[in-house]
Structures are given as C-alpha cells and as structure tokens.
Amino acid sequence: MKRDVLFMCQFFYPEFVSSAKLPYQTAKGLAKSGLSVDVLCGYPKEYSEGSNKIPRKEMKDDIYIYRKRYLQFGRKNFVSRLINYFSFTFSILLSLPRIRKYKMIIVYSNPPILPIVSIIAKKIFGCKIVFVSYDIYPEIAINTGVLKKDSLISKIMDSLNKSLFKNVSRVVSLSSEMKEHIVNNRDISADKVYVIPNWATESYSFVDIFKNDILKQIRSDYKLIISYFGNMGTAQDIETLVDVVKREDIQNSNIAFIFAGHGNKKEKLKQFTQENQLKNVYIFDYLKGDDFNEALSISDLFVVSLESDISGLAVPSKTYSYYQAGKPIIAIMSNDTDISKEIQQYQAGYSFKNHSDSDIAKTLLELERSEKSLLQGMEKNVKQLYEDKYKMRYQIDKYVNLIKSLLEE
Numbered sequence: 249m250k251r252d253v254l255f256m257c258q259f260f261y262p263e264f265v266s267s268a269k270l271p272y273q274t275a276k277g278l279a280k281s282g283l284s285v286d287v288l289c290g291y292p293k294e295y296s297e298g299s300n301k302i303p304r305k306e307m308k309d310d311i312y313i314y315r316k317r318y319l320q321f322g323r324k325n326f327v328s329r330l331i332n333y334f335s336f337t338f339s340i341l342l343s344l345p346r347i348r349k350y351k352m353i354i355v356y357s358n359p360p361i362l363p364i365v366s367i368i369a370k371k372i373f374g375c376k377i378v379f380v381s382y383d384i385y386p387e388i389a390i391n392t393g394v395l396k397k398d399s400l401i402s403k404i405m406d407s408l409n410k411s412l413f414k415n416v417s418r419v420v421s422l423s424s425e426m427k428e429h430i431v432n433n434r435d436i437s438a439d440k441v442y443v444i445p446n447w448a449t450e451s452y453s454f455v456d457i458f459k460n461d462i463l464k465q466i467r468s469d470y471k472l473i474i475s476y477f478g479n480m481g482t483a484q485d486i487e488t489l490v491d492v493v494k495r496e497d498i499q500n501s502n503i504a505f506i507f508a509g510h511g512n513k514k515e516k517l518k519q520f521t522q523e524n525q526l527k528n529v530y531i532f533d534y535l536k537g538d539d540f541n542e543a544l545s546i547s548d549l550f551v552v553s554l555e556s557d558i559s560g561l562a563v564p565s566k567t568y569s570y571y572q573a574g575k576p577i578i579a580i581m582s583n584d585t586d587i588s589k590e591i592q593q594y595q596a597g598y599s600f601k602n603h604s605d606s607d608i609a610k611t612l613l614e615l616e617r618s619e620k621s622l623l624q625g626m627e628k629n630v631k632q633l634y635e636d637k638y639k640m641r642y643q644i645d646k647y648v649n650l651i652k653s654l655l656e657e
Contacts, residue, residue, distance in 0.1 A: 251284040252655060254350040254375075256366060258336050258359055260289035260315075261308055264536050266478075266565045267358060267382070269449035274354075277644035278651060279310040286350070288343055290336050291315040316340060330401075333359035340365050348373040351655060352417075360385035360405060363412045376417040376654060382446075383483075384429060384561040385409075391557035392482040409434060417654055420444050420647075422563040423586040429560035442650055445586075446565050447640040448572035450536075455545040459538055466530060467546040470504035472616045474578070475547035477535065478566035480511035485553040485580050490520060491605035493529055498609050501528075503616055506543060508532035544573040548623055549597065549615075552587060553580040556602040563587070571634040576626035578608065590637075596630040 255275050259268035271287075279285045291304065292315075306313045319335035321328035336359060347353065347369040355366040355377060366377045386405035389395040395402050413419075413434045419441045421427040431438045458464035466473060480486050492498060493505050505528060507517060514531070521529045535543050550570040554562060559582035567587055570577055577597035579588050588599040600608050615622065 250351050251286060251349055253278055253283055253285045253352050253354060253651060254347060255285065255287040255289070256340060256353055256355040256362065257287070258290045258356070258362070259292075260287055260313065262302060263292050265534070266446070266449050267356075270446055270565075271354075271356065271380075273447075273449060273640065274644065274647050275311050276309045277648060281648045281652070283648075283651065283655075285310070286312040286314065288314050288316065288340055288346070290320075290339075291317045293320045314343070314346070316343065333361055337361050337365060341368070344369065344372075347375065350375050352376040352378060352651065354378045354380060354651075356380045357382045357385065361408065364408055367408075367411050367415050370415050377412075377415060378418045378420065378651065378654065379412060379416045380420045381426065381430065382422065382562070384426065387429075387433075388483060388558060388561040391561065392555060394482060416440070418442060418650060420650075422446060423560075425560040425585055426563065442646070444643050444646045444650075445638065446563070446568055447638060447643050448569040450540060450569060450572075452541060452544060452569070452572050455538075455542045458542050458546075460542050462530070463539070463542045463546055466504050466506065470528070471502040472612065473504045473506065473546055473548050474551060474612065475506040475508070475543060475549070476551040476553075477507075477540075477543070477569070478509045478564065480507065480509050480513045480517065482512060483555055483558045483562050484511065484513065484564070485555050485602050486513045486517060488580050488600075488602055488605055488608070489551060489553065490517065491603075492608045492612070493526060494520075494524060495605065495609050497613060499526065499528065501613060501616055503612055504528045504530065506530045506532070506547065508535045508543060510534055544569070544575070547573075547575055549576045549578055551578045551580065554582070554585070556582065559585055568638050571630055571638050574627050574631040574634065576623060576630055578611075580604070580608070590633060594629045594633040596626055596633050 255271050257271045261272040275285050275287060304315050316339040318339040319331055321331050353366045353369060353375055355363050369375055370377055386395055386402045390397050413436045421430055421441055421443055422445055424443055427441045427443050430441055518531050552564040552567045577591055579591055579599045581588060591597045591599050598611055
C-alpha cells in the first residue's frame with residue numbers, strides 16, 4: 249500500500265536555517281493530521297563528522313527521514329552552488345525506485361533543478377506533484393545578472409518549467425504578486441496556484457536580561473536600533489541600506505544598525521564598515537537561539553528588502569519573524585508586494601521604494617527625536633497583523649487542507 253506524502257528538499261531537520269525548518273514544520277503538521285509522511289533530503293555537511301553524527305535514516309515526529317550524501321562546496325559563488333545543485337539532484341535521482349511508494353511528492357524550488365526528479369517520478373509511477381515555489385527561476389537569476397536570458401542554463405530552466413507546470417497538480421506561491429507572476433508566465437490556471445505564506449520558524453519570547461554582552465551594550469548605548477537579519481544576497485537591496493548608514497546625519501545620530509546573516513553581499517558590507525570606521529554598525533553571523541531572541545528584543549525596527557526587479561520572484565522569509573516579535577518594519581521594495589501593502593494597510597511600519605536612502609534617513613531621524621509612543625503604536629499594529637494573518641498554525645492548516653483534498657481527488 250502506498251504512503252501518502254514524500255517531501256523532497258535539500259535541507260531539513262536538524263538544520264536551523266528557514267529553508268530546513270519550513271518543510272520540517274510542514275511535514276510535522278501533515279503527520280499530526282493523520283497522513284503518512286516521509287522525507288528525502290540532503291545530509292548536512294556540518295553533521296558529517298564527530299561524535300554527534302546524525303543517522304542517514306531516522307524517525308522523528310512520526311516522519312521517516314532519509315538523508316542523502318552529496319558534494320557540498322558552500323555557496324560562495326555561482327559555480328559552487330551549481331555543483332551543489334546537480335550533485336544533490338543526482339543523489340535524489342538515484343533514490344527513484346523508493347519514490348514509487350508514494351501517492352504524492354511535495355518538492356521545493358531550491359535547488360531549482362530538483363523538480364526534474366518529481367517529473368520523472370510522475371511519468372513512471374503516476375504520483376501527484378505539489379510544487380512549493382520559494383523563488384522563481386530562471387527569472388530571479390536573470391534579473392539579478394547571475395544568468396543571461398539566452399544562456400544554456402536559462403534555456404534548460406525554461407524547458408524544465410514547461411515540463412513541471414504541465415505535470416504539476418498544484419503550486420504553492422508565497423504571495424499574491426508571486427502567484428500573479430506564475431499565472432502570467434507559466435502554462436497553468438489560477439485555480440491550481442495557492443497562496444500560502446511562510447511563517448516565523450523560531451519560537452520567540454521577549455528578553456530583558458541579556459547574556460550576550462555585545463547586544464546588551466548596543467541597547468545601552470543607542471536610542472534607536474535598526475536590525476537586518478537573514479540573507480544578504482543578490483536578491484536583497486543591501487545597497488540602499490548602506491547608503492542610509494553612511495550618511496553624515498545618520499553617523500552623527502544616536503542610531504545603531506545590526507546586520508546578521510549570510511550572503512554574497514555580507515563581505516562587502518563588512519569591508520565597507522571597516523574602511524569607513526562606522527562605529528554604529530554591528531555585523532554578526534547567522535544568529536540562533538538565545539542570541540536571536542535577544543537581538544529581536546533590543547531592536548526597535550526591522551528591515552526587509554528586495555532588489556527592484558525581484559518583486560513577484562521571491563519573498564523575504566525573515567519578515568514573519570519580525571511580525572511575531574511585534575516590532576515595526578521598514579520595507580525597501582516595490583509598493584506592489586503584499587508586504588508593502590500590508591505594512592501600509594495596518595500602519596505597521598514604513599514602505600520605501602529602492603534607492604530612497606534620503607527618505608529613509610529622514611524617517612529614522614524623526615523617530616530618534618520622537619516619543620516612544622509612536623513606535624509603540626506601530627508595535628500594536630504589527631501584533632494585530634500577525635494575529636490576523638501570519639501565525640504558523642494558519643499556514644499549516646492551509647497545507648493540510650490542500651494536501652488532503654488533493655489526495656481525495
């Protein structure tokens with residue numbers, strides 16, 4: 249007898265990045281609803297040695313996890329990422345005979361060539377496909393200058409997309425603008441594309457006693473703290489934020505900036521900060537656990553950003569952690585995004601177009617001089633937005649309803 253669902257994704261438990269936690273929490277939700285759930289994922293490189301090595305096969309929360317080894321060369325450049333993608337996809341392809349046991353595959357857009365395995369599985373075994381689109385390829389790579397539109401890889405991706413959307417049963421997009429792009433640029437009807445946003449993957453509780461001495465000192469030294477967490481990669485508009493930070497009026501203010509995460513723009517940011525001796529800028533690696541909670545707690549506002557040509561192609565996942573923390577948002581992106589529209593609708597922060605460093609700086613300086621009641625009013629609105637739309641259980645319920653209804657067809 250066939251089992252219900254197989255998750256096919258590169259990252260999964262016990263990794264702590266959002267691209268691992270999101271499928272893990274979704275799988276847990278489906279398993280709790282009574283469905284049989286298994287996972288085919290990559291073996292985490294950081295767990296491959298030492299006494300705490302995790303098993304290749306494991307049962308966790310009623311989920312069978314099968315981890316596959318593959319070549320991992322980091323994410324520092326396009327070539328190394330490409331090797332990772334092809335190596336992982338080939339490793340999963342070798343497990344094709346196992347996939348015949350499932351009624352449905354849930355496959356993710358990262359890595360972008362992974363869905364080819366689900367297409368082959370459908371043609372051979374007849375399983376249904378649910379494609380979760382976190383990022384839209386090849387458009388996101390073309391619009392950020394990573395690929396040329398007429399390159400071989402772009403053409404391969406176009407061909408893969410034609411086959412995928414011809415065979416897919418349902419598509420999950422993260423926002424309304426992403427759904428609009430998919431419907432307008434792929435051969436699929438709107439009724440097959442469901443909008444299910446991501447959510448805050450971490451638990452959060454306000455902290456007023458700090459273990460991290462650096463964060464404690466920042467909170468003590470500055471009146472206003474602006475934080476950016478998560479990816480600092482090609483798709484994120486870090487440049488506008490840097491233009492804000494380097495302004496003389498901002499440097500002479502009582503405002504601090506915290507950056508924490510990873511991405512190819514992080515090293516440039518560190519170098520710029522050191523060369524210009526910006527004392528009010530603090531840069532950390534990826535924060536987790538108590539450090540992340542403390543960083544959320546000392547922050548007054550959070551920044552989310554997308555490059556101007558990325559609207560509809562990606563959604564900053566850290567947005568939902570900020571909503572959960574109940575702090576106002578500064579969105580640097582197109583006004584057509586769900587994030588910008590909701591921030592304005594709920595008066596939960598500020599929305600700026602790209603390259604609006606002057607307007608952003610003006611707003612921050614006004615906030616520095618204003619009473620705390622202005623921020624507190626926006627905090628209340630953010631909490632209402634989170635309660636209305638973005639609790640994890642709301643999104644998990646959408647996945648459960650979607651998968652169960654599709655299995656019954």
